[in-house]
Amino acid sequence: MVGYIIRRILAAVPLLFIISVIVFSIIHLTPGDPALYILGPDAPEEDLNRLREQLGLNLPIIQQFIHWFFDLLRGDLGTSIYENVPVTEAIMNRIQPTFSLMVLSIIIALLIALPLGILSAVKQGTAVDTAIMGIGLIGISTPTFLIGLFLMMIFGAQLGWLPAAGYQPISEGFIGHIRYLIMPAFTLGLLQSALIMRMTRASMLDVLNANFIKAAKSRGVNPLAIIIKHGFRNAFLPILTVIGMSVVTLFGGAVITEAIFNIPGIGQMTVNSVLRRDYSLIQGTILFVGVVYILINILIDVLYTIIDPRIEFKSENKFSVKRRWKNANASK
Numbered sequence: 001m002v003g004y005i006i007r008r009i010l011a012a013v014p015l016l017f018i019i020s021v022i023v024f025s026i027i028h029l030t031p032g033d034p035a036l037y038i039l040g041p042d043a044p045e046e047d048l049n050r051l052r053e054q055l056g057l058n059l060p061i062i063q064q065f066i067h068w069f070f071d072l073l074r075g076d077l078g079t080s081i082y083e084n085v086p087v088t089e090a091i092m093n094r095i096q097p098t099f100s101l102m103v104l105s106i107i108i109a110l111l112i113a114l115p116l117g118i119l120s121a122v123k124q125g126t127a128v129d130t131a132i133m134g135i136g137l138i139g140i141s142t143p144t145f146l147i148g149l150f151l152m153m154i155f156g157a158q159l160g161w162l163p164a165a166g167y168q169p170i171s172e173g174f175i176g177h178i179r180y181l182i183m184p185a186f187t188l189g190l191l192q193s194a195l196i197m198r199m200t201r202a203s204m205l206d207v208l209n210a211n212f213i214k215a216a217k218s219r220g221v222n223p224l225a226i227i228i229k230h231g232f233r234n235a236f237l238p239i240l241t242v243i244g245m246s247v248v249t250l251f252g253g254a255v256i257t258e259a260i261f262n263i264p265g266i267g268q269m270t271v272n273s274v275l276r277r278d279y280s281l282i283q284g285t286i287l288f289v290g291v292v293y294i295l296i297n298i299l300i301d302v303l304y305t306i307i308d309p310r311i312e313f314k315s316e317n318k319f320s321v322k323r324r325w326k327n328a329n330a331s332k
Contacts, residue, residue: 005298012294016287020069023286027279028061034081034277055081068283077287078280082273087284091266097167098258098265101188102250104181108189109196109246114239116193117200118232121208132197139194144253148187148260155183165262184261188253192246199242203235210234236307244300248293 035051036043052058056067071078077087120132156164163180170177207213208231216226254267262268266285273281 005302008298008301009294015294016290019290020072020283020287021065023283024065024068025061027277027282028064030277032277033057034279037276038082068280072287077284080273080278080281082276082278083281087280090269090281091284091288094264094266094269096169096265097263098251098254098267100170100177101181101185101254101258101263101265102247104178104185105188105192105250105253106243106247108185109193110243112189112193113196114200114232117197117239118204118227120197120201121204122227124205133201136194136197139190139197142191144187144191144256145260147190148184148257151183151187152261165260167261167263167265181263184257184263187257187260188250191253192249196239196242196246200235200239203238204231207231207235237304240300240303240307244296247296248289251289251292 033048033052034055035048035057039047039051049058056064059067068078079086080090083090116132116135120129123129152164155162162183166180168176168180208227213226213230216230217223221230251266254265255270256267257263258265258267259271266288270282270285272278273285
C-alpha cells in the first residue's frame with residue numbers, strides 16, 4: 001500500500017507541472033496590470049515601470065515562468081503582490097474558514113442525500129421515488145448563488161434567525177461559528193446532496209437486484225438489515241467516489257459562496273486575487289487545490305481497501321504471484 005501511494009504521488013508530479021504551465025500562461029496572457037492596480041490609474045509612468053521592474057513583470061514571460069518554477073521546486077510559491085506576504089502564509093491564513101465550510105457542507109449533503117437516495121431505491125417506481133428524484137433535479141439545476149441569496153433573504157433578512165453574512169472564528173465560540181456558516185454550508189451542501197443522492201439510488205438499485213439480496217429475503221432476514229447491512233454496505237464504494245469528488249467540487253463552489261456571504265476563506269481570496277491580478281497568489285491557490293484533489297483521490301483508494309478487504313487481497317495476491325515467479329527464476 002505504501003508503495004502504491006508513493007507511485008501515485010510521483011505520477012501526479014507531471015500533472016502538476018502541466019497545471020502550472022497552463023495556469024501561468026492563462027494568467028499572464030489575460031489583460032491587466034498588477035502595477036496599475038496597486039498604484040492606481042493616475043500613477044506616473046516612471047513609477048509604474050519601477051514597480052514592474054521590482055516585481056519582475058518587465059521580464060519576458062518565459063523567463064518569468066522559469067524563475068517561478070525553480071522557486072516552486074524549492075517549495076517557494078512566491079510572494080503575494082498585493083498583500084506582500086508569502087503565498088503559503090496567505091493560504092494558511094485563509095484555510096480555516098474554507099475547511100470549516102467544506103466539512104459542514106459535506107455533512108449536510110450526506111444527511112440529506114444518503115437517506116433520500118436509499119429511500120428512493122427502496123421505493124423505486126412509486127410517487128416517493130418520483131418526488132425525491134424531482135428534488136434532486138431541482139438541486140442540481142439551481143445555481144449556487146440563487147440558493148444563497150434566497151436563504152439570506154428568508155432566514156437572514158426577514159426572519160432574522162441567522163446572520164445574513166460575515167464570519168466568526170471558532171476560537172470566539174463554536175455556536176457562533178456554526179451560526180455564521182450554516183447558510184453558506186447549506187448552499188453548497190444542497191447541490192452536492194443532489195449528486196450524491198442520485199448515485200446512492202443508482203448504486204443501491206444495482207445491489208438490491210443482486211442474487212444475494214434475494215437469497216437474504218428468502219431466508220426471512222429483517223428488511224432493514226437487508227437494506228443497511230447487506231445493501232448499503234455493498235453499494236457504498238461508488239458513493240464514496242462521488243463523495244470524494246464532491247469535496248473537491250466544494251472548492252469551486254466556495255469561490256461564489258464565500259463572496260456572497262463575505263467569508264474570508266480561500267474562495268474569497270481567489271476572487272480578490274483575480275481582480276487584483278495577483279499572479280503569485282492565483283498560481284499558488286490553484287496548485288494548492290490541485291494537490292488537495294490528488295490527495296483526496298489517493299485517500300479514496302485507501303478507503304476502498306478498508307471498506308472492502310477483497311481489494312487489498314487481490315493486490316496481495318498479485319504481489320505473491322510476482323514473488324513466486326522471481327523465486328522460480330532464481331532457482332533456475
